[in-house]
Amino acid sequence: MSGRRLSQFAVPVGVVLIIIMMVVPLPTMLIDLLIALNITGALLIVLVSMYVRRPLDFSAFPSLLLIMTLFRLALNISATRLVLLDGFAGKVIDAFGHFVVGGQLVIGLVIFIILVVIQFLVITKGAERVAEVGARFTLDAMPGKQMAIDADLNAGLIDEIEARKRRSEVAAEADFYGAMDGASKFVKGDAIAAIVITLINLIGGFIIGMVQKGLTPMEAVQKYSLLSVGDGLVSQIPALLLSVATGLIVTRSATDGDMGTNVAQQLGQHRNALRIAGGAALVLCLIPGLPKLPFLLVGGAALFAAQKMPTTTADKAEQEQADAPAPLDATESLLSEMRVDPLELALAPDLVDLVDGAGGDLLDRVRSLRRKVALDLGIVMPPVRTRDDLDLPLSTYAIRISGVDVAQGQAPPGTVLAIGENLEFLPGRAGVEPVFGLPGKWVPAELRHQADLSGATVVDRASVVITHLAEVVRANSSRLLGREDVRALTDIVKQTNPVVVEELTPALLSLGQVQKVLQGLLDEDVPIRDLVRIFEALSLTAKASTDHDTLLEAARAALGPAIAARYATDGALTAITLDPRLEQSLLESLRPTDSGLQLLIDTGRAEAMAEELNHLAETAEQRGANPVVVCSPQLRLALRRLLQMAIPRMPVLSYAEIARCALRIETIGVVNGVYSIAA
Incomplete structure (x- = not known):
């Protein structure tokens, strides 16, 4: 049998065997083996909890916790049966009852109570609270995360495969924390069950020893009660380990390394803190009555560790800053400051959190945007210089090209943009989605769940900024x-x-x-x-x-099928054509100018043509189509220049560009010029 098939049957068979343990007496040798397996398994779970990089990497933990709890309770039942029947439940329990606690019932009970208090009141209680809060906030944040994924997908920062992957991770995270909220109750119930089982064993063993076996009270205590305490201690140690594992899992955050690596790296970044701690330990030696040797050893070890720590980047920067000479007005420095950046994102001082290292992911999204622009348009988007600007109003950002503002927007700190209607019941201030101009409201981030329940689309600040930047880059790609x-x-x-x-x-x-x-x-x-x-x-x-015009039209003709495919819907190209008489009239009005071919027609006729085209375009868009204007190659560029101011988003294609495309042409209207002449 392969390892894969063996793993499929191992857990179900193990659960069945655990149920059998509860009703079938087991030999003492097997009890010792299972106790060793229980302790080792609990220790393994703790170590795995420390080495995982994020909680979802150990998503089987809630189910595993239930199985281990059931296994431990089954061991309690089997051991209790042997203790009460034979007065002996294996060498492990006997060793815990006599050697570990020195054969003293009171000492054993005190240690048992301390372990229960540590597990129940300290670790389990804290882990239960963290799991409960984590589940609540994860579920509350789930709609916002889904909206952020949709915003990144719409902005072109990620593809459909990555979006589907992120959505599954969000759903898995919500399921995991919800399961952990329930699994923490297993640990709490296990601690309570351990107290009840031990008390039952103590009372039952005392009664059996005196009534059935005819022992004196001291003999009954010596024979049965110590074994009951030993059984309780054997059970509490793996239970405590699983409680620690639960706390580690629910308090872990997603990092790039395991727990040990992260702790060592983060503590190692603060050499001065370790030096101060070591010095404080040495100072404590001066207090009369305190032993000198322990504090000398600990303080000396701390100072030695601080001295042997590698120099971190922060230490180097601090040293360089201290040793750096005063800045001079050098020519290179002035030239660097004079340089105009091709693309710049200026942020008001209260928006710096979008790009800082404490959670701001705007810079990562900018890097993704550069890749998206390269794949979509074929140009390498210049690096975006991001800096704060004290001249900007609070909560405002500005997008600049060659030092000139081309767009501005707002992203108030601590808020999200809710786009939709019926938002009057939510606090906040009115806002506008910068790309499509949709009305919305900037509401506090903690109310994003309520905004989502009202039917609004909730977008975080970074998504608003990056979507705006993407649209600006696309609209000004030729300048870049x-x-x-x-x-x-x-x-x-x-x-x-x-x-x-x-x-x-x-x-x-x-x-x-x-x-x-x-x-x-x-x-x-x-x-x-x-x-x-x-x-x-x-x-x-x-x-x-x-x-230039001839070269441009030649390039467009070569790209004709690709251009037409951009506006096709379900294999069909929705076209608006010109009446032949109108087209001939426009051809006769073509005149060469310094800026290329232009249509020299009266203003009234141009406005009427634009109005008729706009009406036909709106009709097509209501049907879900992307209409284009199709005309002769000689007229295309001049007509595009004429319509650019009135209908900037209206594509104009030539018959040469669509001649070789494999699309179905659907004509939805003809601009005949009759209305234009009448006007």
Whole structure:
């Protein structure tokens, strides 16, 4: 039988054997073996509780605790049967009753009571309270965690697989702490049962010894009561170990190492504290009447350990700060301060907790956002410089590109954003979701459960900021694509397709011209990941013309299927077309300008066209479609420039771009220009 199949039957068979132990007498040798197994198993559980990195890594603990408690109670029953029947329950219990407590009943009872008090009033009581609070807060925080996962998924910081994994972890954590809340009652009940069983054994053994065996009271106490105390001590030691394991599990937080490693690392970061403790121990030697040797040994050991500790990063920073000379107005320092960062996130002083090391995860989300932008748009998002700004109002953050504010928002400390209706009963102040402009309210974080019950979508502050930053980066991606970025992208393509790069630049186009084309694609939300196809199209077109508009349209035609697929829904592309007479009229109004081809038409006609397009787009969006305007290639770019101010989110595609796509084209309307002329 394989190890996997053996493990599947081990626990069920073990539970059945435990039940049998309660009704079938066992030989003393087997009792000794099972007691040793009980103590060793409890010690193993304590050690595993110390080595796990997070409570969920030992998710079987609540069930295991119940099985071990049942096993220990079965041992109590078996040992009690042997003690009362034969006056002997094995060498282990006999040793605890005579050798461990010196054969003194009073000493044994005192030790037993002390162990019960430690387990019941100290460890079990504390573990029960921690488990209860942990279960309550975990369940209360579960909806908020789910919303945070959904917010990260919608912001593109994680994919669907990672979101599903996080949701399962949140559910498992809630189930675990709920189970631990109930499992702590097993430990409490076990402590009470140990007291009752020992009292029953003491009274029963005393009566059996005097009534059935004809022993004197002292002989009955010597023979039966000491064995009962020994049985109680044998049971209390593993029970105490399991209580300690319960406390360790419910008080552990998720870390990168086991308990021993974390304790050593965290204590080792405070060398001065150890020095002060050692010095205080040596000072206690001066008190008259106190023994000198113990305090000398402990104080000396503490000072020696502090001296041998490795120098930590904090110690080095403190020493460097003390030894550093006064800063000078050096040229390098001034140039560094003058430098304008491409992308900057400025925080009001009360928002610094979003990025500090005490729980703020905004910087980790920014790193995830950089990866998401690279995979979606094909550009490497510049590092985000995060700093505090005293000029910003409290609870405000600002997103800057090249030192210029492009967006601002609010994220009041200690709150979450509840988006929805019927939030009047919740305290807080009104707020707005920065990306879609949805109305909401910033409510205290401890009321997020109530906000979720009211049907609102609850988003934490970091998710609000990172979603806003993602939208700003996407909307300004062309501004963030610098010349060096184009050089880096070109070098990457050259590693796999050297001929494509060598043919294009610098032979036909400069890096600046390539950058301008890529920026034009990003301006219309077209990813530039497929650089090989873009460069090939530019190489063919640049041999005939280096006009920017011509190059841009050639690149778009090469990416046509990918562009059309971005707006497709269920394999269908929802299109709005132009009436042929209107399209011919617009073609005749095309004029070249310094900024490219433009449509020179009167303002009234342009506004009427935009209004008609907007109406058709709203109708399509109500059906769940993403409409696009389709026109001739010669007209596409100029029409896009005309509509950019009125309908910035309206994509304009050409017939050449959708000609080779494998999508079903569904036309929902035709702009015929009749309304425009009448207007």
